[in-house]
Amino acid sequence: MARPKIALIGAGQIGGTLAHLVALKELGDVVLFDIAEGTPEGKALDIAESGPSEGFDAKLKGTQSYADIAGADVCIVTAGVPRKPGMSRDDLLGINLKVMKSVGEGIRDNAPDAFVICITNPLDAMVWALREFSGLPHNKVCGMAGVLDSARFRHFLAEEFNVSMKDVTAFVLGGHGDTMVPSVRYSTVAGIPLPDLVKMGWTTQEKLDAIVQRTRDGGAEIVGLLKTGSAYYAPATSAIEMAEAYLKDQKRVLPCAAYCDGEIGVKGMYVGVPTVIGAGGIEKIVDIKLTKEEQEMFDNSVNAVKGLVEACKGIDNSLA
């Protein structure tokens, strides 16, 4: 059986890291696409030359031509610009919306059967626009944010409790922005919910609140440290987890920006929700019941995403 073909649209910091991970994990052959001449070719060749030492079998190709992504099984989109210190994700909307148009059309014309994972910010609005421009089925287009935000939450919790992060599960819901909702009630250590761990004296409510806020600010913390761009190792790893779930039909339960049709009170838009990812793409949205307070926070986050989608429609008439 031929190896899967994985197209990476955008060969910057995340795109290059994705290519390296795909090769190391032997998930398939890689096509790195970017408008910057030489960048995808250089990264593809550099990673291919690590193959003899690592012992992986994967072909890597860099290109400026969408024809080269033909027949891709998975497309991961990072094309666009990242934020710099002082910028919010929403400041990227105008410039990255234009990028989503060309990328969506490129995927529509060359890889219409792919499972598409968008990473470009502002995430929830960009994945909505990418789906509109590409015309692919909603279950085959999703956004990566929840896996990363949850991984940040899990990392901070594992550090606080001094336990293996393998035993810490966590969910972050809502839009990938300042209003995201780290779900304390649904996050556990080996099945024990966080509120119970507070009662057991493992941590205090104040410390837990600080971890929740640090999770919300997780992206800005890295931007502030790096100064020249945003996070890329953990974002790439998170998207690979989703791509692997699709390629291997793992039926993983992962939070991601998925198209909701009434689930958790959201109709006709993309937002971060728990999903099942398998060979059918987004096979299911887990329709969890939130408490009144959680639902209010979630609705607030959904409204922030709605505002960005409306802004997209204002910029590009074809979306209205």
Ligand code: A3D
């Ligand atoms: P960067 O290293 O700048 O790479 C972006 C690449 O896109 C560059 O190589 C550009 O040349 C390329 N590009 C620009 N326009 C086009 C186009 N029209 N077609 C093809 N390629 C193009 O950025 P990065 O890799 O660090 O980040 C990429 C995106 O991911 C940014 O929008 C970030 O804000 C976003 N991001 C999202 C998360 C989430 O959790 C959702 C996390 C981190 C970064």
